[in-house]
Amino acid sequence: MKAGRTLPAAPSDGVARPWLRLLRFQWVAVPIVGAILTLLLPVLDPGPFVLRQVELIAMFALVVVGLNLSWGYAGELALGNVAMFAAGAYTCGILAKDFHVDLLVSLAAAILVAAVVGFISGVPGLRLGGWALAMSSFILVLLLPDIMTVFQRETGGLNGLAAIPDPVLLGHKLDPLQYYYVITISTILGFAFFRNLVVSRHGRALSVLRQGPILAQSLGISVFRMKLLAYVLAALPAGLAGALFAYLDNFIAPESFGFSTVIAFLAASVLGGSRTVYGALLGSALLQIGPLSSTRYQQYSLLVYGAFLVVGGVFLSGGLSGVLGSLYKSASKWWVKRKPSPPAKATTKVELGPFEGAPLTVADVSKRFGGVQALDRVSIEAKPGQVTGLIGANGSGKTTLINLVCGYYWLDSGRIELGEDSLVGKRPHVIARAGVSRSFQTPSIPTGLNCLQVVATNRYVRDASGVLPAVLRLPSYRRRLDGDLREARRLLEALGIGHLATQEAASLPLGTRRLLEVARALAGRPSLLLLDEPASGLDKNEVEELSQLIRYTAAHGATVVLIEHNFPMVLETADQIYVLEQGKLIASGGPQAIRDNPAVIQSYLGAEVQTPA
Amino acid sequence: MTTVWGALTVGAVYAIVAVGFNIVIISSATFNFAQPQLIMLGTFAAYLGAAQFHVPLLVTIGISLVLGGVIGLLIERTAIRLLPPGAHAELVTTVGVSVIIAGLVVLAFGNNPLSVPPVFGGERAMTLLGGRILPAELTILCIGLALPLVADILTTRTLVGLSSLATSEDKTAAVLRGINVGRLGWGSYAVAGALCMGLGPFVAPETYAYSALGDILVLKGFVAMVIGGQGSHRGALIGALAVGFVEAFTARYIGVNYQNVAVFGVLLIVLMIRPHGLFGERLERAV
Numbered sequence: 001m002k003a004g005r006t007l008p009a010a011p012s013d014g015v016a017r018p019w020l021r022l023l024r025f026q027w028v029a030v031p032i033v034g035a036i037l038t039l040l041l042p043v044l045d046p047g048p049f050v051l052r053q054v055e056l057i058a059m060f061a062l063v064v065v066g067l068n069l070s071w072g073y074a075g076e077l078a079l080g081n082v083a084m085f086a087a088g089a090y091t092c093g094i095l096a097k098d099f100h101v102d103l104l105v106s107l108a109a110a111i112l113v114a115a116v117v118g119f120i121s122g123v124p125g126l127r128l129g130g131w132a133l134a135m136s137s138f139i140l141v142l143l144l145p146d147i148m149t150v151f152q153r154e155t156g157g158l159n160g161l162a163a164i165p166d167p168v169l170l171g172h173k174l175d176p177l178q179y180y181y182v183i184t185i186s187t188i189l190g191f192a193f194f195r196n197l198v199v200s201r202h203g204r205a206l207s208v209l210r211q212g213p214i215l216a217q218s219l220g221i222s223v224f225r226m227k228l229l230a231y232v233l234a235a236l237p238a239g240l241a242g243a244l245f246a247y248l249d250n251f252i253a254p255e256s257f258g259f260s261t262v263i264a265f266l267a268a269s270v271l272g273g274s275r276t277v278y279g280a281l282l283g284s285a286l287l288q289i290g291p292l293s294s295t296r297y298q299q300y301s302l303l304v305y306g307a308f309l310v311v312g313g314v315f316l317s318g319g320l321s322g323v324l325g326s327l328y329k330s331a332s333k334w335w336v337k338r339k340p341s342p343p344a345k346a347t348t349k350v351e352l353g354p355f356e357g358a359p360l361t362v363a364d365v366s367k368r369f370g371g372v373q374a375l376d377r378v379s380i381e382a383k384p385g386q387v388t389g390l391i392g393a394n395g396s397g398k399t400t401l402i403n404l405v406c407g408y409y410w411l412d413s414g415r416i417e418l419g420e421d422s423l424v425g426k427r428p429h430v431i432a433r434a435g436v437s438r439s440f441q442t443p444s445i446p447t448g449l450n451c452l453q454v455v456a457t458n459r460y461v462r463d464a465s466g467v468l469p470a471v472l473r474l475p476s477y478r479r480r481l482d483g484d485l486r487e488a489r490r491l492l493e494a495l496g497i498g499h500l501a502t503q504e505a506a507s508l509p510l511g512t513r514r515l516l517e518v519a520r521a522l523a524g525r526p527s528l529l530l531l532d533e534p535a536s537g538l539d540k541n542e543v544e545e546l547s548q549l550i551r552y553t554a555a556h557g558a559t560v561v562l563i564e565h566n567f568p569m570v571l572e573t574a575d576q577i578y579v580l581e582q583g584k585l586i587a588s589g590g591p592q593a594i595r596d597n598p599a600v601i602q603s604y605l606g607a608e609v610q611t612p613a
Numbered sequence: 614m615t616t617v618w619g620a621l622t623v624g625a626v627y628a629i630v631a632v633g634f635n636i637v638i639i640s641s642a643t644f645n646f647a648q649p650q651l652i653m654l655g656t657f658a659a660y661l662g663a664a665q666f667h668v669p670l671l672v673t674i675g676i677s678l679v680l681g682g683v684i685g686l687l688i689e690r691t692a693i694r695l696l697p698p699g700a701h702a703e704l705v706t707t708v709g710v711s712v713i714i715a716g717l718v719v720l721a722f723g724n725n726p727l728s729v730p731p732v733f734g735g736e737r738a739m740t741l742l743g744g745r746i747l748p749a750e751l752t753i754l755c756i757g758l759a760l761p762l763v764a765d766i767l768t769t770r771t772l773v774g775l776s777s778l779a780t781s782e783d784k785t786a787a788v789l790r791g792i793n794v795g796r797l798g799w800g801s802y803a804v805a806g807a808l809c810m811g812l813g814p815f816v817a818p819e820t821y822a823y824s825a826l827g828d829i830l831v832l833k834g835f836v837a838m839v840i841g842g843q844g845s846h847r848g849a850l851i852g853a854l855a856v857g858f859v860e861a862f863t864a865r866y867i868g869v870n871y872q873n874v875a876v877f878g879v880l881l882i883v884l885m886i887r888p889h890g891l892f893g894e895r896l897e898r899a900v
Binding site: 136139309 | 644691692695696702703704705706708709710711712713715716717719720828832835836839870871872873874876877880881884
């Protein structure tokens with residue numbers, strides 16, 4: 001119908017001079033310089049004490065970066081990292097002592113065992129969330145001494161595992177200096193791995209998980225799989241660190257893996273900033289140089305950790321690296337004057353391509369919440385190529401109906417079908433993958449992502465890529481990322497918010513976030529698009545743009561269901577309208593018929609309101 | 614039968630911890646990791662009262678009640694009220710408070726358990742239903758069994774209790790109904806704090822005054838609460854007794870080293886079968 005409508009052009013990034021593009025690499029430069037300095041450190045001959053401090057910081061930081069991934073990014077506070085650290089250390093120690101294996105073999109085995117422990121410790125977390133997961137993973141740490149005692153012969157019990165031989169790499173026995181390089185290079189590689197993971201599509205999918213299971217499922221992301229991924233990935237660096245730790249003193253004992261270690265890791269994470277990668281290094285360094293190294297003040301160390309946790313938890317939501325980051329940002333703003341983004345003025349055509357719509361059939365659906373009959377034998381048909389409006393007063397059951405279609409509620413009776421397939425009894429993420437995308441009445445936008453990234457999260461499952469290609473930045477991953485950005489930019493432009501592409505999405509005004517939700521829903525190339533009050537909070541022009549886009553989407557084949565209180569907009573946009581009142585369908589028909597229907601005027605608009613001309 | 618009495622006594626202590634957790638959870642939807650440290654402080658109050666200053670038990674309990682309430686208020690003020698909502702940051706901050714309390718006690722009294730004379734009844738075990746039990750154990754058993762039931766009645770029958778339940782279900786709706794949610798929040802911390810520290814002297818003869826007591830109780834109390842279903846006092850009683858029995862019987866028939874493993878196993882099994890605990894309610898998720 002209104003295909004190829006005119007839309008504003010993409011503005012430039014706002015960076016005028018090409019040399020300023022180098023600034024894009026500013027955050028990579030700092031760690032690279034740090035890594036080089038660490039590797040060159042032995043040249044200065046600082047003595048064994050300093051080198052040992054660096055080694056301890058490196059191992060410590062590896063565990064903390066895993067904690068940051070599961071907690072800071074994925075929002076799952078799993079405190080079992082010490083158990084994985086211990087698993088890595090003991091696996092490595094036993095293999096080295098009893099089987100004299102090569103360093104590469106023992107490191108690999110340690111990481112593998114830690115991943116298995118991470119998997120096991122995550123099992124309660126699949127059912128519980130929040131603090132309950134934290135506590136049950138905590139218990140796993142409490143069990144360590146018992147397990148060591150049970151396997152006294154292999155682990156040395158409470159006395160510890162002594163006389164672990166020096167590491168052997170490819171038949172060559174390593175001296176302490178060579179081992180320093182093994183530790184630092186492993187840590188650098190570990191951090192590179194995590195940095196790439198966190199800024200990849202997977203990192204953003206983890207942010208979606210943090211926002212909540214409902215959003216994740218609506219994007220087709222299996223919460224179950226995503227949580228397991230987070231736990232297992234978080235375990236890998238802990239296992240590596242444990243293995244490295246086993247060789248350090250040729251001795252490991254249960255007291256290295258106790259309650260205070262858990263607290264120290266947590267404190268380092270909070271102090272450095274939990275939602276960061278390099279903050280793990282900062283926090284670990286501060287704790288290692290401070291309370292952990294001084295035996296003289298050991299009895300005060302618990303007090304220091306405690307104070308860090310309270311102060312850090314209350315005041316430093318981004319940790320010290322967050323504070324440093326915002327200082328740097330304001331400094332660079334003062335130093336480099338960026339041109340403000342030009343307002344959208346030029347216009348161009350945006351093609352969104354065809355959608356493969358599927359008809360939605362809702363037949364005789366009933367749903368009761370306690371004493372409230374939210375829906376009472378409601379039947380609705382939505383056809384591809386059409387916009388189906390759903391209106392009714394607050395509490396009339398509109399959103400309940402959408403939630404039933406999406407699988408968030410279980411229906412009491414009736415049928416819901418998309419094309420030939422029944423959606424009843426399917427889990428929400430399965431329904432989303434079947435081609436159902438939706439927007440939420442209250443926008444659900446994860447913090448820390450820009451608009452492009454938010455829109456692209458709905459392509460995570462549809463155009464899936466593995467973890468390894470993402471970490472190694474293989475061409476297959478880059479292709480998907482390019483596809484993500486291209487598609488996301490096109491959608492943002494189609495909604496007239498292309499100039500906001502690189503802005504932090506969660507801090508945008510309500511109306512803009514609603515449009516962003518629509519763009520995200522469209523990014524799934526849905527066969528059924530469910531829009532829950534997308535127009536409230538928008539100004540007149542924005543409503544007009546949105547209305548055109550909805551018509552455009554339907555005209556290109558999608559099935560669109562529109563819930564809206566803006567009566568004129570629904571009349572203008574929808575081909576077929578259903579009216580709900582207290583869970584019952586009271587009218588249906590074309591816009592004209594609905595506007596003139598006396599029951600609708602009576603119930604929904606109030607008798608005295610004049611129908612719009 | 615002696616094992617049964619032992620299980621019941623230990624279970625009773627866990628029940629007190631779990632009820633303390635529940636009171637805070639019901640009223641302010643936060644988990645206070647530092648809660649069991651107040652019982653630990655109560656045991657040290659008993660130690661000081663009985664072994665150092667030789668004051669009557671009632672004085673010790675009175676002081677403990679007041680101090681516990683004050684410390685509870687302090688925890689709420691420093692570690693809870695300032696937090697951004699919905700991030701579960703309270704786990705980090707209350708762990709911090711817990712560590713600080715334990716650290717201070719270690720500084721003042723050292724790492725070793727200090728023995729505390731029984732509240733009353735002497736040190737002679739008596740024979741009850743074919744098992745041996747100390748009078749002090751019998752006391753704590755009765756308290757531990759009665760407390761969850763009393764708490765349950767108070768929660769479901771009084772206005773304060775019902776307001777708390779309403780708040781835990783929907784904070785905004787509770788505010789709109791005229792419930793002072795802020796007062797319930799700090800009130801619950803004060804009540805739970807006073808309760809835990811006030812009962813500490815009764816627990817002391819059984820556990821000794823020991824700086825690491827809080828760290829042990831926090832995990833067992835947590836398991837008891839989760840098994841019973843969070844927010845349910847009746848559930849807390851059942852869960853606590855279950856943990857007590859599993860511990861006692863595993864220690865007796867399999868081995869002391871398997872005690873914690875068995876408790877963790879039971880927790881996993883309960884979570885697999887009933888994720889919301891025995892008395893927890895499953896809510897349908899809303900968008």
